[in-house]
Amino acid sequence: MTRVMEFLQALHLLRPEWLWALLLLPLLGWSWWRRRRRRDIWRRTVDPHLLPHLLARGDAKGRAGLLLGALGYALAVLALSGPSWRQEQQPLWQARTPLVIALDLSARIDARDLPPSRLLQARAKLARLLHERAGGEVALLAYAGEPYTVAPLTDDAANVGLFLDALSPQVMPVAGQRTDLAIDWAAQLLRQAGFSRGDILVLSDQADAQAQQAAARAAGQGYHVSALGLGTAQGAAYRDDQGRLAHAQLDAGSLRALATAGAGRYAALTPDDSDLRALGVLRPQEADATAADESHGRVWLDQGYWLLPPLMLLALLAFRRRGGAAVLLLVLAPLAMPIPVHAQAQASKAPQAQTQASGPVAGGWWERADQVRQQRLDAGVQAYRKGDFAAAQQQFEGIDNDAGWYNLGNALARQGRYDEAIDAYDKALKLHPQMADAIANRAAVEAARKRQSSQNSKSGQQGKDGQQQKSGQQQNGQQQNGQQQNGQQQNGQQQNGQQQNGQQQNGQQQNGQQQSGQQQKDQQQAQGGQQQNGKQRDGQRGREGAKDAQQAPPKPGDAQTQQQADAAQRQQMQQAMAQQGGTDKQAAERAAAAANETPQQREQRQAVEAWLRRVPDDPGNLLRAKFRLEHERRQREQEP
Structure with missing residues (x-):
């Protein structure tokens, strides 16, 4: 008896406005009764006391059909009204x-x-x-x-x-x-x-x-x-x-x-x-x-679906009596029930509330495997955004779905572990072959891996060539005016007549004349990218050789040196791009354009950058102007 009382106290309707539809039952019953009387022609021609002896006994079946139809209609309305007697907590x-x-x-x-x-x-x-x-x-x-x-x-x-x-x-x-x-x-x-x-x-x-x-x-x-x-x-x-x-x-x-x-x-x-x-x-x-x-922890569950089996039984009886179309509508109506109104009301009262599944809540009632996995995925995303890629990798490992493998590949790629990242992308694509982000990221990581391999091979080849060149070249031991060229040898060959900043010579001796070397990247930035190719003269310094080089036409050895320097510069830029991860497309385009520009264009660009660096940078000007305009607007609004 106690349980029955508790059940009755908890029983209520989530959508009680549907009960207004029950008012149609008397109207439908009266309409059915009127139609039945009109069809019975015997009632207008035979005396009432003779009707029980003349008419077929069909009134009982008609009344039974009416009762079954009314019962089915009432059950459908009750199902739509959302009866509920049980609550459940929700992670809101x-x-x-x-x-x-x-x-x-x-x-x-x-x-x-x-x-x-x-x-x-x-x-x-x-x-x-x-x-x-x-x-x-x-x-x-x-x-x-x-x-x-x-x-x-x-x-x-x-x-x-x-x-x-x-x-x-x-x-x-x-x-x-x-x-x-x-x-x-x-x-x-x-x-x-x-x-x-x-x-x-x-x-x-x-x-x-x-x-x-x-x-x-x-x-x-x-x-x-x-x-x-x-x-x-x-x-x-x-x-x-x-x-x-x-x-x-x-x-x-x-x-x-x-x-x-x-x-x-x-x-x-x-x-x-x-x-x-x-x-x-x-x-x-x-x-x-x-x-x-505390405020949205428990919600009432809609139990109207328990009324569907009786409605389906009534539908079977109605099909036998050729009333299937009407009862079918009653059966299908509860199946198309809308989203519970109580949830919509809560959403309207708290527009910022969202149902999230980011981990178990105190009490242990939401500890499902998919929610624990989602919690790890969210924690990994937060660590990735903070730049802690190792912690993000630990969170993503073990999440066996397309999102987990995709995010694991991103974390590995940001750590420079390209092979492992490609394997993770492959596993994500195996689970979701049409994942566009995984396809694009895999292609980018594959390109970065190939670029890194080619750079490593080029570095090894250059080291090998340098050793061979060192063994096959003769050193010109004379120094101009007792002056040593920067105190260093480059690939076993000593510079003659000029001060060079670490540029490698081509190893060619032309009638006692040695071609001046290509300037390094730092000297190109300091002197506007111009190459010094002058002849060697006694008592002259490096800047005089540069003056002669500007007046004399370039020689074949100079062109070859320029090509080698351009190739070295492009390689250095590619290495810088690989270290940055290749994520900035505009920076890559600017670097490629700088690698292909002529010395005159490079000099002009550096001059413009020098002028731009002279412009004073005051980030507070924007805020100062913004606050001043806001203050003036407030002053105008306060004026009578």
């Missing part, structure tokens, strides 16, 4: 946990109690936070007298990190330290993005009463406000907005009060990650999983 959590970082760029951040300065320490800490944070959207705003958005909410933390070097008090158009306005602005960013909950992190050295009130308002809206203290208790001197010396020190008490009012946490700046871990901003999904387990 908010994957895009937002974090808005508010950095204090008032004049106090120039204090040097945190060497080299508070500003540089704050930049380094934010860079570490953006690099180590595992998932979730991030926004960055800077404030002094007014708050300004540096980067809106985005899941690309690397994009936010591009603005860190440009942050300084000089880019702020209004002086001051209005932490309260920064907190209100951060809460507004979260609301505009559609988040009902999120985190706000304030980096400052103090917080006044207005800031604490703003933190309390943000906490009332569902946004937790935490604080990271910048500075020390001893403090240091700085120049305020008026150019006067002032003293700034860390007020940890006010920042703790700010975090308490904002339902957040407080931590002082530390050299390691302990402060970020204490604030809970590195692993946002842990708090999200706990919160989601």
Whole structure:
């Protein structure tokens, strides 16, 4: 009896609006009864007391068919209404946990109690936070007298990190330290993005009463406000907005009060990650999983499918009575039931919620093999994005599916293990032959492996040729004006008459004249890529030989030397491209163009690059102009 009461208490309908369809039953019954009376002509011609003795006994069968049809209709409506008496937990959590970082760029951040300065320490800490944070959207705003958005909410933390070097008090158009306005602005960013909950992190050295009130308002809206203290208790001197010396020190008490009012946490700046871990901003999904387990952990299961077997039995009876079309519609209707409305309602209430299977949740109710494999895959992807390819390889190993082998091949390729990477791609293609990414990556790795093999063979051949050339050449022992050429021999042949920077000679002696060698890559960059091919003269220095070479036509030996130098330069560029992984297509195109350019083109390109290096690079100009325009817009809006 107790179980029956518990069952009745738990029984409810997920879609009770379908019960309105039961109102059609009386109307359908009355319509059936009217049609039956119209077809019975005997009732209009024979006296009522004679009807039982004259008519065939068909009323009982007709009433039975009516009852069966009504029963089937009622069962179909009940199935569509979604009866439920059982619950099940679901791993639902908010994957895009937002974090808005508010950095204090008032004049106090120039204090040097945190060497080299508070500003540089704050930049380094934010860079570490953006690099180590595992998932979730991030926004960055800077404030002094007014708050300004540096980067809106985005899941690309690397994009936010591009603005860190440009942050300084000089880019702020209004002086001051209005932490309260920064907190209100951060809460507004979260609301505009559609988040009902999120985190706000304030980096400052103090917080006044207005800031604490703003933190309390943000906490009332569902946004937790935490604080990271910048500075020390001893403090240091700085120049305020008026150019006067002032003293700034860390007020940890006010920042703790700010975090308490904002339902957040407080931590002082530390050299390691302990402060970020204490604030809970590195692993946002842990708090999200706990919160989601409390609010969306259990859902009601639709048990309407238990009514399908009785409907199918009624369908068999209806087929025998030639009413199959009508009952077939009743049977097929529950099979086309839509997605449960309760799940849609939850999705509409929490648009950021996503059902993810990234690992077992506390309680052990989601420990299935595919979910453990997905957890390892996600962990490997996170390690790969951070550049830890060895850790990513360990996570991907043992995942026997196309995605696991494909990601393992990528991790091995980034470590230079091309053969193993190709084997992993082959296994992925064996499971998924049409995997376009695996096909493209395998071709790229195969090309890199061939390029590496050819470079190794060329290096060995050049070493062998150098030894043979060393044994077959004679050394010209005279030095010009007692001057030694850079104190080194090149492939056993000493240069005569010029100072060379390590270029190999062709080994030809022409009537006591020795052709000057090809300059190395560093000398080509220093002298605009021009080759010195002049004759050897007593008492002349290398720059005089270069002058004669510019006036004299090139000789056959010079052309051969130029070809060898071009080939060596192309080989060096290919090696550099192989070390970079060959991922930057534009850089490869520029390198190929530089290898094929003439000395005049090379000289012109280097001159342009030299001029470009003289242009002052101030990354803060863009932010300064952006904040100034925003300040002017706000001023216009405040004018009556």
